[in-house]
Amino acid sequence: MQMNENKRFKTLGPQAARLVTELHERGKTLFSNADVEAIAELGSKSARNFVASLVHRGVAARLKPGLFILVPFELGREREYLGNPLVVARELAGDDDYYVSHASAMDVHQMLTQPQLVVYATTPRAIRPRTVLGTEFRFVRSKPDHVFGVAEHWATKTEKVRVSDLERTVLDGLKQSEYCGGFSEVAKGFWMRRDDIDAGRLVDYALRLDVGAVLRRLGFLLELFNVDAPHELDRLRQRLTTSYAVLDPMLPVEGKFLARWRLRLNVEPAEIEAVVRT
Numbered sequence: 001m002q003m004n005e006n007k008r009f010k011t012l013g014p015q016a017a018r019l020v021t022e023l024h025e026r027g028k029t030l031f032s033n034a035d036v037e038a039i040a041e042l043g044s045k046s047a048r049n050f051v052a053s054l055v056h057r058g059v060a061a062r063l064k065p066g067l068f069i070l071v072p073f074e075l076g077r078e079r080e081y082l083g084n085p086l087v088v089a090r091e092l093a094g095d096d097d098y099y100v101s102h103a104s105a106m107d108v109h110q111m112l113t114q115p116q117l118v119v120y121a122t123t124p125r126a127i128r129p130r131t132v133l134g135t136e137f138r139f140v141r142s143k144p145d146h147v148f149g150v151a152e153h154w155a156t157k158t159e160k161v162r163v164s165d166l167e168r169t170v171l172d173g174l175k176q177s178e179y180c181g182g183f184s185e186v187a188k189g190f191w192m193r194r195d196d197i198d199a200g201r202l203v204d205y206a207l208r209l210d211v212g213a214v215l216r217r218l219g220f221l222l223e224l225f226n227v228d229a230p231h232e233l234d235r236l237r238q239r240l241t242t243s244y245a246v247l248d249p250m251l252p253v254e255g256k257f258l259a260r261w262r263l264r265l266n267v268e269p270a271e272i273e274a275v276v277r278t
Contacts, residue, residue, distance in 0.1 A: 015040060016054060020070060027158035029070045029083060030063070030091055063132050067091055082133045086155040089121045089137055090162070092130060098123040099150040099162040101140060102179035105169040108153060111189030120179050122147070122164075122172070140179060149205050166193060167202040171209060174217045183217070183248035183267065184275045190221060191276035199229040203236060213245035220247065220261045224269055 022039045023031055036047040054060040058079040060068045071081040086100050101122040106112050118136045127139035149168025155161045164172060173186035180186050206218050219236040240262050246253055248267045255266040
């Protein structure tokens with residue numbers, strides 16, 4: 001009896017079958033009420049009622065008001081399905097100026113060794129954090145002219161998302177390491193991908209971003225890891241002011257001063273080197 005109820009639970013009628021087929025053909029596993037209105041040729045109220053029935057039957061899951069995702073039939077009785085979290089972040093951001101960033105971008109670029117429980121994206125707009133089906137999404141606000149160094153990434157076979165490129169990911173980590181697990185994690189990610197990072201582009205981005213603490217931390221990191229880029233180090237030094245910044249903004253303001261990079265070393269270089277080699 002239970003098996004028959006479960007089977008009926010996911011059965012599609014002709015209208016639902018046509019909608020699901022059309023969504024798949026369009027590569028839209030995520031869809032809105034407007035998509036349903038257009039494909040099923042329904043009015044807004046009828047479309048909302050239709051989608052509600054799909055959610056009730058486990059054919060689709062609701063991600064937020066007006067945004068839904070098809071639940072793969074191979075999941076059987078499962079009714080809650082998030083899909084690819086990067087694609088969901090794109091939809092939650094709701095505009096083309098977003099990009100997947102910080103620890104989530106580090107994960108995309110294989111700069112992490114630990115699983116991530118939070119999805120980060122950067123946008124020029126203030127967006128409140130949201131938890132969707134147990135996954136937390138946080139949005140970091142950025143100045144509009146700071147949205148650069150972004151590339152498209154295939155999150156699934158049919159869905160692309162915007163992700164900070166390798167160099168921009170490093171800089172976002174140096175600027176806001178609290179969204180990456182701390183400065184040592186950013187340094188470790190840099191070390192893991194050091195052979196693929198373009199030092200010239202990294203410094204170009206840093207100068208364009210024009211955040212003093214980032215310039216200081218970047219110069220320190222390039223020297224610490226013996227990156228052979230004397231010209232790039234000179235470019236960074238020329239932009240330093242007399243003020244000091246802490247190396248790790250998540251740690252107490254203490255430690256010796258490094259005049260060459262106008263940094264206060266509140267984490268020892270030897271400690272960073274030990275972390276990156278573990």
